[in-house]
Amino acid sequence: MSQEEDNQENNSIDIDSAHNSQAPKKFKRTLSFTTAATPVKESCCTSEAGCSHENDRDEETVMNANSAHKANYVVHGMDCSACAVTIEKAVRQMNEISNVQVNYSSGKMKVSAEDAAAFDKLPAVVGKLGYTLERIERNVNTRTYAIQGMDCGSCVLTIENHLKAVSGVKQVNVHFATGKMTVEHDNSIEEIIKEVSKAGFQASLASKGRSRETKKIKSGLNTVILSGVLLLSGFVGSYTDSPSLFINILYALSILIGGYKSARIAFYAVKSRSLDMNVLMTTAVVGAAIIGEWFEGATVVWLFALGNMLQTRSIEKTRDSIRSLIDLAPPEAYVKIGKELVRKPVENISIHEVIVVKPGDKIPLDGKVVQGESSVNQAPITGESIPVDKHIGDTVYAGTINEHGSLEIAVTKLVEDTAIARIIHLVEEAQDQKAPTEAFVDRFARIYTPIVFILAIGVMALPPLLGMGTWGDRFYKGLELLVIACPCALVISTPVAIVSAIGNAAKNGILIKGGAFLEVAGKVSAVAFDKTGTLTEGKPRLSDVIIKEASQEELLSVALTLEEYSTHPIAKAIVDHVKEMKIAPAAGESFRNLTGKGVSATIGGKEYYAGNLKLFLELRTPLRDLEEEVEQLQQQGNTIVIVGTIDRILGVLAVADSIRESSVRAIKGLQYSGVHQMVMLTGDNEGTARKVAGESGVTRYFAQLMPEDKVSAIKQLQSEGYQVAMVGDGINDAPALATANLGIAMGGAGTDTAMETADIILMADNLEKLPHTIHLSRKAIRIIKQNIWFSLIIKAAALILIFPDLLTLWMAVISDTGAALIVILNSMRLLRLKSKY
Incomplete structure (x- = not known):
């Protein structure tokens, strides 16, 4: 058992101690009392150990977006978290400003005001403090599109390079994981959709994506069926007296119908200098036709089309795990106007309007209960299994279910600012952030593909030139190498697993902000808990x-x-x-x-x-x-x-203070999942720390800590070889959260700040889902490793079997598309992973 030294007289927080590779979180601030006439709502700690109270920041005042006008700014000149607090205090004193939130990590400030004219005064107010503001203007020409047909990461490069060459397109970003594309353009929406179609994919404005998605999948199925019928007809005809020309025509039609989409994508991939699977496969099929292997070529096309269709369907299921979150909140709500109820789209409902939610209905917008009592099922947002009783003054969230009584709710968030909207936005951002393993695989694939492509050309040309084998045989082996050259299964092995894991977590009330944090969570060997409000109720x-x-x-x-x-x-x-x-x-x-x-x-x-x-x-x-x-x-x-x-x-x-029962269960669950070092960090005295440690089940504690001492405790654990996760409320203990390998915040549904500062967010205000987070992350790492090794072994086996003439062209296709499909299905197991704890 380790302890920090007694508190120092000087209580200043060493912000620099938190300046490491991770962005510092919000830190605890200490204010002074003034006079009775202007009381400040702060008090110092009164425990023996010094300041053990959690800070006072009222979560209800953190950017609740209840004003008519909002603006976002980039703040230049901030060099520590204290700067953010200074700016917040100064701006909050402006009469016209109702809410302000400065985030040091992102260097941004969100402001809401009753009068838009207040924004003109902000640069001067902030300028006096030594900082400069740059307003972030929303670009009306930036639109988001849903893209259908992407089945591997190389499709992204094809679309991006093609659109970058289109006049009027200023910037384009395609996200494979979410199936979305963000484009800044001056030309029409129809022109962008047309250009994406030229590249072999289908685009639609994101809001209309789901309806078109089903149609596209059915269309792909029809193409595969027709191509397969023609292939089967030619194969059966080859065992009859049918003319060989007629049979070859059937095979050619099968190739044209089944391979047209791939050939078109290949054409634009070559134009954009991208060597993707469609290029390699099209080259192999054309080569097979040249040497008269029509059956082989048609078989390759049909297997490739079938594999792509199955891959696309599987990947869309993982994407749907996030898209389904959109359906949680109803599109319309009953608004109380006088004594009447008027049904309105949620987009047209303003702050402070009162909506009525009947028993059994979903709550359409975030708000506060102004009339009625009920129990609300918050599982869609927080993952909590037990409904929560709601009374007048309590906060409710869009997408949750009103189970019993009728509720009248005063709206506090616009539809785009609700908790569920923020969850969807954060999860989609998280899915597009590459994990270290994924980045490594991408680098490997960029080297592997051209090497094998050059090797294929060498196999085709060199041996015949040196008198070693015939042109036909060597050309065929070269075609086999071309098919094997694209590491589709390898490239897709990591992102699909990450998307599936993040989707599973989101449905369980856990927000993981990217693949990198998912990997870190899977390697955590020690968890450090803030005591007050985390292990305990926080309500002494x-x-x-x-x-x-x-x-x-x-x-x-x-x-x-x-x-x-x-x-x-x-x-x-x-x-x-x-x-x-x-x-x-x-x-x-x-x-x-x-x-x-x-x-x-x-x-x-x-x-x-x-x-x-x-x-x-x-x-x-x-x-x-x-x-x-x-x-x-x-x-x-x-x-x-x-x-x-x-x-x-x-x-x-x-x-x-009393121990949370959910914390005790969570600690047992973490130990069951393989994390055995449970550490409590507290500013309380030795006796209080010992009692809480004994009741909660933590294995080690550090007592009488100032905030900077908590940083030292984290560093000590890391020096002992532990990968440390720090669990807090996302606002306090920022230096420790920043120093830890992984920062985990609780109660994300109630505070915007927690969502912005932590690496992983538990939406409920308890630790109930923490064991599932660790279990899910470890399972994801195992599946990613399985996928990578399986992909490499299949490629190696195919390469080895080429030269003894044991591998045919269609077998090479099966080894590639089949392996990719198996990798996807293996990753999708993460979607169905349930909590054991």
Whole structure:
């Protein structure tokens, strides 16, 4: 068991310690009390160890997009997370601004205001702080299209290179994983669709993609059937007295019908200097026809078309795992206008409008309940299996299901800003980010394909020139090499597995921000947990009141006065308890935050303090036997708040937090999945840490930590050889989250900041899905390795079998398309993987 040293007097956060290869997350900030006239809703920690409270940032105020106007900016000049906090504070003080969110990781700022004119003042306000703003203007000429027919990564290059040569197209990005294309263009939508069609694929505006998708798959099936019938007719005719010319015509028709699409794609691939499977296959078929192997050529075409159709269908199923998220939220909602209900498309519903959701219906937009009570099934968003009770004032999310009572909901997010919309956007972005393994495979394929292509030409030409074999035999072997030259199965082995895993995670309330993080999660060997709000409920309660030199009413009244303006969990527990007892606060002024020790205020002309034992030792207040009592209470897992003056101790308040049952189950699940080092990081004292560790099942803890000490704890674990995942709330403990190999945030459904800062987000506000995240990631890594080895072995076997004349052209096709199909089906197992825990 390791511990950090006692807290230092200086509580400043070492931001530079978090500047590593990962982007730093939001860090905890400490504000000071001012006067009673302008109270700041902060309080310092009062535990023995120093500042153990989680910070006050109210998630409901984090960019809730409840204003009529919004703008996005790039902020230049930020060099640490503290800059983001400084800018937020300054902008938030502007009367016209309702919400602001500055994200240091991305260098961007989101602002919402009631009046668009407020945006004109922003550059001057931020400029005074030493930063510059650049507004991000939405380009109306940038559109997203759904692309049908892409069955391997080389198709992406063909489409991109072709469109880049089209006049009016400024920028194009094709994403194989999602089947989407983003184009900035000045020409018409119809022209873009036509150009994509020329390249052998089908495009449609993303919103219309699903309807056309089914049609395309059916069309491909008809082509394969017709080509197969002609091939079979020619094969049967070859065993009859049919003329050889007639049989060859049947084979030629089979080639034309089945291979037309591939030949067209091959043509544009050659124009775009891309050596893809269609080029190699078309070359092989033309070569077979030249040497009179019409049956071989037709067989190759039909097998290739069949394989492509099956691959496309399989890949579309993995893409549908994300597209199905779009269907979670209904397209229309009942809006309450006066006493009437009017059905409106969700796109036409504004902030603050009230919608009515009947029992059994899906909630169409994010909002707050203003009338009614019900239980809501949040599984589509958070993955929680048990419905959550909702009352007036509670937040609800689009796509969740209202199970019982009727609810009236005030809309707080436009359709494009809802939690489900953000999930879809993040998941689609994640699927397009290449994992290290995928990037390596792509580099390997770019080298492998031209080498084998050159080798095929050499096999065709050199031996006959040297008098070793006939031109016909060597030409045929060269064609076989051409078919084997494209590593389709190898290239597709990683992205399909990643898409499937990310899709599975999204359906279970887990957002994995890319293949790189999926791979890291699969290698995690130690998990570090922030205590408050992660392992514990984060809602401590007053467990004991010890009276010393005052009545209970006087003690609690003074405590209420000192802690009333704080939103820290410990202070809030004291305030809630005192208010339940209906005790009035004393009149206070001159509030001060004594960093790392406590707070003070002047009450009745005398200065009172609430803080930890360290504070009163420095004040030299007579303690008598108080130290022993405090130590005993701390050993029982309590956080202690002492209330008194410089002359006397009024009493002691003991506050304790409770362990989340879901956290205990999650830790057991992680251990079952092979992660055995469970570490708790806390600013609380040794006794509290020991108690929580024993109840939660963590194997190791670091107590009495300042935020910078948590960074040291993470680095110590890494120096011991562990791959460390840090789990927090996505807002606090940023240095530790940034230092860890993997940052995991909880409660992503409730805060935009968590979605932007973490590598993996658990949408529910608990650890229930963490074991499934690790299990899914490890399974994905195993499947990726299986796919890569299988692809390489098949290619090697095909290459070896060419020279003993054991491999035919159609067998080479089966080895390629068949291997690709097996790899896809193997990856799709991840879609059906269920949680064991």
